[in-house]
Amino acid sequence: MNANGVNPEHDATRPGPAAQDGARRIVVVGYGMIGHRCAELLAERAAAASPATAPVRITVLGEEPHEAYDRVHLGALFDGKSAEDLTYAAPPGVELRLGDPATAIDRQRKTVTTASGAEFGYDELVLATGSYPFVPPVPGHNATGAFVYRTIDDVEAIKRFAAGRKVGAVVGGGLLGLEAAGALKAMGLETHVIEFGPRLMGVQVDEGGGQALLSRIDALGVSVHTSTRTEAVEIGEDGAVYALVLAKGEDLSALPVDLVVFAAGVRARDQLGRDAGLACGERGGIRVDELCRTDDPAVYAIGECAQTVDGRVYGLVAPGYAMAETVADHLLGSDPAPFHGADLSTTLKLLGVEVASFGDAFGATPGALTALYSDSTAGLYKKLVIGEDGRLLGGILVGDASAYATLRPLAGTDSPLPATPEQLLLPASLGSAPSLGPDALPDSATVCSCHNVTKGSINAAIHEQGCADVAALKTCTKAGTGCGSCVPLLGQLLSAAGVQTSKALCRHFEQSRAELYEVVLVTGIDTFARLLAQHGTGEPDGCEVCKPAVASILASLGGTLGSGKRGSGRHILAGEQAALQDTNDHFLANLQRNGSYSVVPRIPGGEITPEKLIVIGEVARDFGLYTKITGGQRIDLFGARVEQLPLIWRRLVDAGFESGHAYGKALRTVKSCVGSEWCRYGVQESVKMAIELELRYRGLRSPHKLKAAVSGCARECAEAQSKDFGVIATEAGWNLYVGGNGGFRPRHADLFAKDLSSEELIRTIDRFLMFYIRTADRLERTAAWIERMEGGLDHLKAVILEDSLGLCAGLDRVMAEHVANYADEWRSAIEDPETLRRFVSFVNAPGTPDPEIKFEVERGQIKPLLTIGPPPQAGDGAGESGADRGGAHARGGDRPAGSEDERLVPAEVGA
Amino acid sequence: MSVTASKQRVWTAVCRYCELTPGRGVAALVDGVQIALFRTTAGELYAIGNRDPYSGAFVISRGVTGSRDGVPTVASPMYKHVFDLRSGTCLDDPTVALPVYPVRRYRGLVWVQR
Structure with a gap:
C-alpha cells in the first residue's frame, strides 16, 4: 500500500467493510460460464453507471487455471477444436484471480479467503461455484482410468488415457453422459452407455423420445444398457480399470472396459456457503430469493450452486445466465427481473x-x-x-x-x-x-x-x-x-425486417456463386452470354469477377452440361469460354509481376523419376528459366514469355508431363510423405494414395484453389492438417481432415471421418469436394466455407456421411463425369492450331518477343528487371520502330479513310 | 507495309477483324509502341495503351473485358484495376488514364492510328 493508503491494484485484498478509496467491491466466486457472464454483466453495468456513483471494483476468484470457457461444448475438444477455441474473452476491467479457489467466507468481516491464503474484502459477494459431478460410491470408482466429464482438464486427462485403448464406458445416459459417449466414440473407442433409468435423457424426453434416441444412437454403434446398475469397477493387476460389474434386474454381468467416465449427474457445489452458515436446500443448493440473495443480504448465489425460489437447482446455462442478469441488474443496474424459475428448454x-x-x-x-x-x-x-x-x-x-x-x-x-x-x-x-x-x-x-x-x-x-x-x-x-x-x-x-445481406456475385448478377451453380445445373445453360441475358442484372457484358466465376462453374459441370459437342469434357479455352478466363487460365500459366509467366508441370504426390527431373532441368536451361521447388512438392519454372509457353510444353508433354493447374482455381497438389514403402514409421502407403487422389481430382475447377496432402502416419510429415483435405494414415485405414488452410488466416483442418478404407476415403472426398464446388462462394476456400456453413461441421458431416440432403448420388455422378472426361489441357492446347495462335506477344508481329520483359541475374538465375519511371506516352516513339523489328505484319489493304465500313470506330480521344 | 512520316498520323493495319476473339484483347506493336486492342462481346473495337501503370508490366491486352453501368471496360490482369475502354480512364482512380488510339475496321482489317 502506498503513502496515500490507496493501492488500486490490491485494494480488494484488504479486509474490511468498505474500501478506503470509496470503491464498491464486488467479488464473484467461481469463473465458469455463469461466473463469467455475471462478471461481464457487472462490468457492463458499472461502465454504464452515472459518474456520480461510487466506482466499482470487480474481482473474480476461479478455481481452474484456465480462463472461463464454453463448458457446454467440451465435446468439441475431441473434434479438433482447441481449448482456446472455447475460451471466452475476459471481461474488461475485471480482476481475475485464476487457479486459486476460494476456501472460506467470513461474513462478519466480509472477506473471502483463497487456497493460497489471500484475503479479499467485499461489499457484495456473488457465489457462482457451479456443481461437481456425482460419482456413485461403487467399489473401484476412483481407480486409474475412471474419470468424470466436467472440465477441460478432465477432457485432457481422458484424451491422454484413451490413446491406444479400445473400450470405454460411460455411466449415466443423460445429457452429459451422451456427450461423454460422443467423445469416446470420437476417439475411436468401442463405447458403452450404462443408464440406471429405463431410458436415455430421462429428464428431457419421454418414453417415445427415449426410444427414438436409443435407436439412433444404437445405429451409430454405441451400445446402450438401460435399466442397468453399475455395481462395481473391477481393477486389473496394473491398478487400472479392468471391467464393470453390471446388474440388470437379478442378472449380473461383467463388461470388460479400459476406461470409465462417470456422468451420473451433478450436485450443487454449496460447501463454501454451507461452511459460512448460509441456508441450503436438503438436496443441495444455497437457498436464494427471487433476486438471487441468500439469507445474508450481502451474499448472492447464482447458477448450479443455487436453489431458487421454486425449490429447484438448475443445471442448464440459460437459467444461470438469467440469474446472473438479475444479480447484475440488482447490484448495478435498475429494475432487475426477478428469477422465479425457468423451463428446461x-x-x-x-x-x-x-x-x-x-x-x-x-x-x-x-x-x-x-x-x-x-x-x-x-x-x-x-x-x-x-x-x-x-x-x-x-x-x-x-x-x-x-x-x-x-x-x-x-x-x-x-x-x-x-x-x-x-x-x-x-x-x-x-x-x-x-x-x-x-x-x-x-x-x-x-x-x-x-x-x-x-x-x-x-x-x-x-x-x-x-x-x-x-x-x-x-x-x-x-x-x-x-x-x-x-x-x-x-x-x-x-x-x-427487409434487411438484405447482399450475396450478389457482382454488379452483373444478383445471385451468389452457389445460386448460379444451381441455375446452371437446373437450366443446363452452358454459355455466359445466355446466363447473363436470362439471369443477369441487365448490363450488356460481365466483368473480371463474374466471367471467370461462371467459366469455373461451366468447367466444373463440363461433363454434365448438355451432351455431345456442348458437354463432355470441353476444353476450358473452347469457344466462348476462352474469353471468360482470367489471364492465367487463358494462357494456362501463372502471370508474374513483369508480364512473364511461370510453368508448373504436375508431379503427382511429389514422386518423379530421374529422367523426368532431367527433362525439367533441360527445359529450364534451354529456355533460360528460373527454377524453384514449390511448397507443394513440384518445380516451378519462371520467366517464360507467352510465345515460349507452347514450345516449353511441347517438350514437357513429350516427356510425359501434364498441366499442373497451378494457374487454375483447381486442385493444385496432393503432397505426401514417403509412407510405409520406405519409412520405418509409416503405417500406410501415403505416396500411392496421394498419387491416386491427385490423378483423380486433377483439373477439377473449384471456387478457389484446392490443396491436399497425405501423411503415412500420425507424425504428419505431409502437414495434411493445413490442407483443404488432408489424409492421415492409421493402423486401420485413413483419417480424413477437411477445411485446413495456411495463408493469411491459418486454420487447422477438422477431423471429418476416421479409419476409412481407401474406397470410403475416396468416396467421402468426392462428395466433400463436389458439395464445396456446388455451394461455396467465389474465392472462398474450404476453411471459410465450413466456418460460414449453418450448422458447421456437423451439418457437413450429415450431408456427406449420412446424405441428409439426399445430394450424394448427384455429387457422385458429377465427380464420376469429371474423372471420366479429364484430358490434359496442355496436350489439347498444343495439338490445336486455333488455340496455339493466341500464344504470341504481338498479333501483328508473332515472331517478336515482348521487348519490355527483361531480366537480370541473381544467384546464378534470372530475375525480373522491373520497369521504373513513368509509363511511356503515346507518341513518345519509345523503342525501335515496328518495321525494324520484323515488320508490322499487317495483311494488305489500303490506308483507310472514312468509309461505310467505319460504324465500329469509336470517338477519337487522345492521340 | 511501310510506315512513313513520323509527324503525320498514320493508320496501321494490325490484323484481321475475324482473328480477334469476342470479349478479349491482343497486343499490337505499332511503331515500337505496345497497343492493347480489344474486340468486345458486342463487336466494338477499342485500342488503349498496353502498359498497366500500377505494375509497369505490358499486360492490359490480357485483361478480362466487361461493362460497368454500360461503360465498356477491361480489368488489368495484374491487380485488377478497371479501365474505361473508350477513354482509357481508370474507373477505380480517375486520375490515372491510359493512352487511347483511334481504331477502325476497314475491308476486314483492323487499323490503328498513332
Missing part, C-alpha cells in the same frame, strides 16, 4: 442426433393434449403439447429439431400456432411444410433463451441500432452467442 446434438425439449415437454398442464409423430425406423420422434385453448405449451423433438428455433419461443405465449399441429409435426417430405417464419412470434417471445433476448429487442436492434447482419445482432444483443440454436431465427428476423 434445451436443444443439442448428441452423437450427431438432434434432441430438443422445451416448455411443458411432458404435458403436466391439466387438460393438455398431445400431438405426436413418430417414425421408429427413421429414429424420428416429435411431440407437441397443446393446451385446451389450442396454444402451444411445449414439446419434444428427437432426430430432427429444426423446428425448435421457431416453436420454442411460441411455447407458453398467447400466440396461436402458425399451422395445425399435424402440419408442424410432419416431415417436410410428407406434406407442404408450413411457414414457421418469425412472423408467427409475438414481440415478447424469447428468441435467445441463453441470454433472454426477445423478438422485440432483436427487432429494435435491427430498426433502431441498424444491425444489418447476424454478427451485428450478436454483438449488439448477445443473442445467438450462447448455445447458438437461435442463429437461424436471427437470420429470418433480419430478412423479415
Whole structure:
C-alpha cells in the first residue's frame, strides 16, 4: 500500500467493510460460464453507471487455471477444436484471480479467503461455484482410468488415457453422459452407455423420445444398457480399470472396459456457503430469493450452486445466465427481473442426433393434449403439447429439431400456432411444410433463451441500432452467442425486417456463386452470354469477377452440361469460354509481376523419376528459366514469355508431363510423405494414395484453389492438417481432415471421418469436394466455407456421411463425369492450331518477343528487371520502330479513310 | 507495309477483324509502341495503351473485358484495376488514364492510328 493508503491494484485484498478509496467491491466466486457472464454483466453495468456513483471494483476468484470457457461444448475438444477455441474473452476491467479457489467466507468481516491464503474484502459477494459431478460410491470408482466429464482438464486427462485403448464406458445416459459417449466414440473407442433409468435423457424426453434416441444412437454403434446398475469397477493387476460389474434386474454381468467416465449427474457445489452458515436446500443448493440473495443480504448465489425460489437447482446455462442478469441488474443496474424459475428448454446434438425439449415437454398442464409423430425406423420422434385453448405449451423433438428455433419461443405465449399441429409435426417430405417464419412470434417471445433476448429487442436492434447482419445482432444483443440454436431465427428476423445481406456475385448478377451453380445445373445453360441475358442484372457484358466465376462453374459441370459437342469434357479455352478466363487460365500459366509467366508441370504426390527431373532441368536451361521447388512438392519454372509457353510444353508433354493447374482455381497438389514403402514409421502407403487422389481430382475447377496432402502416419510429415483435405494414415485405414488452410488466416483442418478404407476415403472426398464446388462462394476456400456453413461441421458431416440432403448420388455422378472426361489441357492446347495462335506477344508481329520483359541475374538465375519511371506516352516513339523489328505484319489493304465500313470506330480521344 | 512520316498520323493495319476473339484483347506493336486492342462481346473495337501503370508490366491486352453501368471496360490482369475502354480512364482512380488510339475496321482489317 502506498503513502496515500490507496493501492488500486490490491485494494480488494484488504479486509474490511468498505474500501478506503470509496470503491464498491464486488467479488464473484467461481469463473465458469455463469461466473463469467455475471462478471461481464457487472462490468457492463458499472461502465454504464452515472459518474456520480461510487466506482466499482470487480474481482473474480476461479478455481481452474484456465480462463472461463464454453463448458457446454467440451465435446468439441475431441473434434479438433482447441481449448482456446472455447475460451471466452475476459471481461474488461475485471480482476481475475485464476487457479486459486476460494476456501472460506467470513461474513462478519466480509472477506473471502483463497487456497493460497489471500484475503479479499467485499461489499457484495456473488457465489457462482457451479456443481461437481456425482460419482456413485461403487467399489473401484476412483481407480486409474475412471474419470468424470466436467472440465477441460478432465477432457485432457481422458484424451491422454484413451490413446491406444479400445473400450470405454460411460455411466449415466443423460445429457452429459451422451456427450461423454460422443467423445469416446470420437476417439475411436468401442463405447458403452450404462443408464440406471429405463431410458436415455430421462429428464428431457419421454418414453417415445427415449426410444427414438436409443435407436439412433444404437445405429451409430454405441451400445446402450438401460435399466442397468453399475455395481462395481473391477481393477486389473496394473491398478487400472479392468471391467464393470453390471446388474440388470437379478442378472449380473461383467463388461470388460479400459476406461470409465462417470456422468451420473451433478450436485450443487454449496460447501463454501454451507461452511459460512448460509441456508441450503436438503438436496443441495444455497437457498436464494427471487433476486438471487441468500439469507445474508450481502451474499448472492447464482447458477448450479443455487436453489431458487421454486425449490429447484438448475443445471442448464440459460437459467444461470438469467440469474446472473438479475444479480447484475440488482447490484448495478435498475429494475432487475426477478428469477422465479425457468423451463428446461434445451436443444443439442448428441452423437450427431438432434434432441430438443422445451416448455411443458411432458404435458403436466391439466387438460393438455398431445400431438405426436413418430417414425421408429427413421429414429424420428416429435411431440407437441397443446393446451385446451389450442396454444402451444411445449414439446419434444428427437432426430430432427429444426423446428425448435421457431416453436420454442411460441411455447407458453398467447400466440396461436402458425399451422395445425399435424402440419408442424410432419416431415417436410410428407406434406407442404408450413411457414414457421418469425412472423408467427409475438414481440415478447424469447428468441435467445441463453441470454433472454426477445423478438422485440432483436427487432429494435435491427430498426433502431441498424444491425444489418447476424454478427451485428450478436454483438449488439448477445443473442445467438450462447448455445447458438437461435442463429437461424436471427437470420429470418433480419430478412423479415427487409434487411438484405447482399450475396450478389457482382454488379452483373444478383445471385451468389452457389445460386448460379444451381441455375446452371437446373437450366443446363452452358454459355455466359445466355446466363447473363436470362439471369443477369441487365448490363450488356460481365466483368473480371463474374466471367471467370461462371467459366469455373461451366468447367466444373463440363461433363454434365448438355451432351455431345456442348458437354463432355470441353476444353476450358473452347469457344466462348476462352474469353471468360482470367489471364492465367487463358494462357494456362501463372502471370508474374513483369508480364512473364511461370510453368508448373504436375508431379503427382511429389514422386518423379530421374529422367523426368532431367527433362525439367533441360527445359529450364534451354529456355533460360528460373527454377524453384514449390511448397507443394513440384518445380516451378519462371520467366517464360507467352510465345515460349507452347514450345516449353511441347517438350514437357513429350516427356510425359501434364498441366499442373497451378494457374487454375483447381486442385493444385496432393503432397505426401514417403509412407510405409520406405519409412520405418509409416503405417500406410501415403505416396500411392496421394498419387491416386491427385490423378483423380486433377483439373477439377473449384471456387478457389484446392490443396491436399497425405501423411503415412500420425507424425504428419505431409502437414495434411493445413490442407483443404488432408489424409492421415492409421493402423486401420485413413483419417480424413477437411477445411485446413495456411495463408493469411491459418486454420487447422477438422477431423471429418476416421479409419476409412481407401474406397470410403475416396468416396467421402468426392462428395466433400463436389458439395464445396456446388455451394461455396467465389474465392472462398474450404476453411471459410465450413466456418460460414449453418450448422458447421456437423451439418457437413450429415450431408456427406449420412446424405441428409439426399445430394450424394448427384455429387457422385458429377465427380464420376469429371474423372471420366479429364484430358490434359496442355496436350489439347498444343495439338490445336486455333488455340496455339493466341500464344504470341504481338498479333501483328508473332515472331517478336515482348521487348519490355527483361531480366537480370541473381544467384546464378534470372530475375525480373522491373520497369521504373513513368509509363511511356503515346507518341513518345519509345523503342525501335515496328518495321525494324520484323515488320508490322499487317495483311494488305489500303490506308483507310472514312468509309461505310467505319460504324465500329469509336470517338477519337487522345492521340 | 511501310510506315512513313513520323509527324503525320498514320493508320496501321494490325490484323484481321475475324482473328480477334469476342470479349478479349491482343497486343499490337505499332511503331515500337505496345497497343492493347480489344474486340468486345458486342463487336466494338477499342485500342488503349498496353502498359498497366500500377505494375509497369505490358499486360492490359490480357485483361478480362466487361461493362460497368454500360461503360465498356477491361480489368488489368495484374491487380485488377478497371479501365474505361473508350477513354482509357481508370474507373477505380480517375486520375490515372491510359493512352487511347483511334481504331477502325476497314475491308476486314483492323487499323490503328498513332
